[in-house]
Amino acid sequence: MPLLTAEDTAAAIVAAAVWAPSVHNTQPWWFAANGPELSLYADCGRQLPVADPDGREMLMSCGAALFTARLTARSLGWIPRTALLPDPADPLLVARVSWAERAAPAGFETRLFGQVQQRRTHRGGFDPVPLAPQLLTALQAGAARDHAELRVIPGEASQAWLAATIQAADQATRLDSRRASEQAAWTSPPGSPRPDGVPTSSYPAHPTRTVPDFPSRDFARGRGWGLPPASTDATAHSAGVVCLLTTADDRPADWVNAGQALQRILLTSAAVGVAAALHSDPLEIGWTRHLIRSHTADSSYPQLIIRLGSVIQTAISVRRGPASVLAARAAATPGRAHASPPAAAPGPGGSPDGHCSPAARRTHCR
Numbered sequence: 001m002p003l004l005t006a007e008d009t010a011a012a013i014v015a016a017a018v019w020a021p022s023v024h025n026t027q028p029w030w031f032a033a034n035g036p037e038l039s040l041y042a043d044c045g046r047q048l049p050v051a052d053p054d055g056r057e058m059l060m061s062c063g064a065a066l067f068t069a070r071l072t073a074r075s076l077g078w079i080p081r082t083a084l085l086p087d088p089a090d091p092l093l094v095a096r097v098s099w100a101e102r103a104a105p106a107g108f109e110t111r112l113f114g115q116v117q118q119r120r121t122h123r124g125g126f127d128p129v130p131l132a133p134q135l136l137t138a139l140q141a142g143a144a145r146d147h148a149e150l151r152v153i154p155g156e157a158s159q160a161w162l163a164a165t166i167q168a169a170d171q172a173t174r175l176d177s178r179r180a181s182e183q184a185a186w187t188s189p190p191g192s193p194r195p196d197g198v199p200t201s202s203y204p205a206h207p208t209r210t211v212p213d214f215p216s217r218d219f220a221r222g223r224g225w226g227l228p229p230a231s232t233d234a235t236a237h238s239a240g241v242v243c244l245l246t247t248a249d250d251r252p253a254d255w256v257n258a259g260q261a262l263q264r265i266l267l268t269s270a271a272v273g274v275a276a277a278l279h280s281d282p283l284e285i286g287w288t289r290h291l292i293r294s295h296t297a298d299s300s301y302p303q304l305i306i307r308l309g310s311v312i313q314t315a316i317s318v319r320r321g322p323a324s325v326l327a328a329r330a331a332a333t334p335g336r337a338h339a340s341p342p343a344a345a346p347g348p349g350g351s352p353d354g355h356c357s358p359a360a361r362r363t364h365c366r
């Protein structure tokens with residue numbers, strides 16, 4: 001097969017990277033191609049100013065896109081070279097990925113790549129089927145490669161305690177109109193053509209209750225939106241294997257790495273038919289995040305709660321097309337202080353031109 005041009009390679013990488021998970025499906029990224037090099041930028045016009053004022057979840061989402069970009073380069077037979085947060089003067093430049101050397105992809109890389117567009121976030125309970133211990137060992141080793149730790153929360157008492165922090169955060173969101181409006185702004189009504197946010201096709205109208213009770217976010221807000229139940233069985237389901245993703249520190253590089261680890265975990269699980277439910281709400285509120293952190297023996301920083309298990313998934317998600325997030329070559333001219341994002345609609349609450357003011361760069365990206 002003839003080699004793709006650098007331009008086509010960059011386009012193929014971006015076309016896959018957009019399928020990374022992101023908080024509320026904000027897709028807070030854009031890319032600039034320059035020969036055999038891609039720059040990945042955080043788009044803080046798509047940041048959640050209330051839930052994510054520091055840009056932690058925005059950078060985790062970008063980290064997931066970065067892992068997908070690197071994996072796609074591997075699937076095309078390139079060895080990617082990555083520079084993380086390479087320009088201290090531009091905190092929105094998350095990474096530069098370049099490719100020059102070739103090596104055939106390994107079997108597991110091809111299998112993971114095969115899941116990039118298939119994988120879906122699960123919301124609800126799992127079938128009571130135990131996971132293979134080898135899978136958990138592989139996931140933990142994978143997270144360590146991205147400088148993160150995947151901790152399994154053992155025992156029902158610890159799991160119930162963690163579930164209670166999610167219940168508390170859920171209540172706090174319902175009672176805080178700014179939080180609730182921000183979440184609602186990233187939720188679309190049925191039939192919406194919107195290519196971002198959380199569509200009604202991606203969550204159940206009546207999520208199964210789990211034991212202990214890990215509530216899903218209330219995207220529908222009592223309007224009955226969501227997928228019809230897959231079965232009439234109303235009994236509680238397993239919460240699955242409950243895990244906490246942590247990092248030793250809590251700087252932007254840790255957030256990007258946590259996002260890379262997350263996508264590696266999700267794709268590795270999906271490759272063996274294991275789904276994941278994600279809970280970040282208690283980590284968006286200072287006191288609940290602090291509480292969870294105080295329960296980690298070494299005061300590591302909690303980045304995401306992940307539940308893993310077996311279930312038949314019917315969820316469908318949406319994405320902006322690669323053309324909306326890949327800047328034209330001219331915009332990526334070396335020597336420019338900041339490359340410009342493609343002209344695309346910002347998310348709700350985003351600045352109208354998709355650019356961030358210097359103040360926003362400082363506030364949201366430290």
Ligand SMILES: Cc1cc2nc3c(=O)[nH]c(=O)nc-3n(C[C@H](O)[C@H](O)[C@H](O)COP(=O)(O)O)c2cc1C
Nearest residue numbers: 021022023024025057060120121278279280281317
């Ligand atoms: C940092 C981060 C936090 C997330 N938090 C939640 C969450 O609290 N609840 C939830 O249901 N999904 C959560 N998600 C999943 C996103 O909603 C999901 O990735 C997005 O809607 C796209 O759908 P997909 O993963 O099925 O492609 C989170 C994802 C990321 C990357």
